Amino acid sequence: MKPAPFQWHPASSLDEAVALLARYAPEDGRVIAGGQSLVPSMALRVALPAHLIDINGIASLARLEVEAGRLSIGACVRHAAFEHPVEPGVLGRLLATVAANIAHAPIRTRGTFCGSLANADPASEWCLVAATLGATLVAVSARGTREVAAADWFHGIMTTALAEDELLAEARLPLLATDARAGFHEFSRRAGDYALAMSLCTFRVVEGRMREARVGVGGVEPQPRRIPEAERLLEGERPEPETFARAARAAADAVDPLEDIRTRAAYRRDLVAASVRRSLQAACDDTH
Amino acid sequence: MTPRIDITLNVNGSDHDIRVEPRRTLADALRQDCGLTGTNVGCEHGVCGACTVLLDGEPVRSCLMFAVQAQGRRLRTVEGLANAEGLHPLQQAFTDHHALQCGYCTPGFLMLAVGTLERHPDIDDESLREVLSSNLCRCTGYQNILRAVRAVRDSRRLAREDAR
Numbered sequence: 001m002k003p004a005p006f007q008w009h010p011a012s013s014l015d016e017a018v019a020l021l022a023r024y025a026p027e028d029g030r031v032i033a034g035g036q037s038l039v040p041s042m043a044l045r046v047a048l049p050a051h052l053i054d055i056n057g058i059a060s061l062a063r064l065e066v067e068a069g070r071l072s073i074g075a076c077v078r079h080a081a082f083e084h085p086v087e088p089g090v091l092g093r094l095l096a097t098v099a100a101n102i103a104h105a106p107i108r109t110r111g112t113f114c115g116s117l118a119n120a121d122p123a124s125e126w127c128l129v130a131a132t133l134g135a136t137l138v139a140v141s142a143r144g145t146r147e148v149a150a151a152d153w154f155h156g157i158m159t160t161a162l163a164e165d166e167l168l169a170e171a172r173l174p175l176l177a178t179d180a181r182a183g184f185h186e187f188s189r190r191a192g193d194y195a196l197a198m199s200l201c202t203f204r205v206v207e208g209r210m211r212e213a214r215v216g217v218g219g220v221e222p223q224p225r226r227i228p229e230a231e232r233l234l235e236g237e238r239p240e241p242e243t244f245a246r247a248a249r250a251a252a253d254a255v256d257p258l259e260d261i262r263t264r265a266a267y268r269r270d271l272v273a274a275s276v277r278r279s280l281q282a283a284c285d286d287t288h
Numbered sequence: 289m290t291p292r293i294d295i296t297l298n299v300n301g302s303d304h305d306i307r308v309e310p311r312r313t314l315a316d317a318l319r320q321d322c323g324l325t326g327t328n329v330g331c332e333h334g335v336c337g338a339c340t341v342l343l344d345g346e347p348v349r350s351c352l353m354f355a356v357q358a359q360g361r362r363l364r365t366v367e368g369l370a371n372a373e374g375l376h377p378l379q380q381a382f383t384d385h386h387a388l389q390c391g392y393c394t395p396g397f398l399m400l401a402v403g404t405l406e407r408h409p410d411i412d413d414e415s416l417r418e419v420l421s422s423n424l425c426r427c428t429g430y431q432n433i434l435r436a437v438r439a440v441r442d443s444r445r446l447a448r449e450d451a452r
Contacts, residue, residue, distance in 0.1 A: 001332075005290040008310035008356050039313075039352040040333040052310070056357060080346075104422035106340055106347040106400065191421045 003042035010054040014140065017055050017167055022142035024051040025165040031055055033076055036103070036111035037119045053167075061169065070136070070172040075115075079108035079126075090176040090202075091133075093286070098125050098184050098200070104192045117153070118168045120160045120223065122258065123194035125186065127154065128224040130171065132200045132216025138170040139163070154223035180204045180212075181239075183282030185275045186219070195219035196263055197271035199251070199279040203234060210234045215247060215276060220257045220268050229254045230276060239284045241277075248276035295359050297322060300368030308355050315339040317355030318365060326366040326395050330424070337423030340396035341365050347403040347422075366395035369402065377443070378402060381436040389427035396423050401437045409444060416441070 011017035029051035063074035085092030186198035218224035257268035330338035369376035
């Protein structure tokens, strides 16, 4: 179908966008950046915004830079920007690996990092990154600016802490330590499909043992999260396949998988075990 | 119907002054308002890639943009590939390698390939396969499409090497 009629409001500054959102949010007004999730939903008429506040013209939202030990990602930064490492450390390499798994190249040209976070699809790769690494999300409205920790951001399928009059202006990712390793694995039946399960794991190796391990799982539950049962099994251990397998099984047992007619919970658990194991191995092998 | 907006789209080097509702997708504006029906609409929700055009040199799905968003940008569509001298090398390669049957997906694949080879002339086989997997084809089974694009990549590489 063709999208339902709407009024288009292009903003040229963040202040203008915020004012437009304050005015139009109560009248079914929404923000459009990349539109790679929003426009399909409008074409299918499951989304019927009466107003679109277009932020693509706001230069300040294209900001992508390291500041105070964190990578600041503005609302208009596209997925494609990450395909080559955006910073020279472990984080930059990890984001490049993850970006290659997002949809297809033409979608990555337009879709945005922050758009993924605001959309909060359970199968979103950037949402898993944000949850696992502990991102900070910056929400701006006419009422002011507030920072939300990733742990408080995800409220369920396609549901976040963002109020209807708020714009997610920036996401901040902490840089990983120089002795950190990171691995990512995603499973889908065809290239470009939504993930049926994915895992992001990081740990530091200190005197031959894993420290500060993070095991994140996404695409399996309504929202991505860290799995403490798996992390506990890694802490202080040597990075070895048997240890990874134990942690992977713990992660598979810990999740409460989404189910649908094509994908049963038991299959998702299998995929979680495989994804966690593979991402831990990838982290282990990440020795730049 | 919402009030229409007067916009100018720059397509294949020419300006088109059109008047469209905000909800008019770029794909529909190119086809209906600019009369450039080379770009096809398949799924109209961003999964098939038949609507792929180049926006400032980069492949995008024109069914996922609104025409009003494309003002001031340089658009290229399949109509801009051939010139007075004949078919674009990729069009010729598609013909030579039987990379089309019904031809419906072809404009999308051509623009995807043009944009990819222009920005990544030394792209390797695996990455090329990844990129071309962005678009769907019901007829060919894809192998001849891959062959055609590889052939142009390789012949350009040879030409660059010969020029040294």
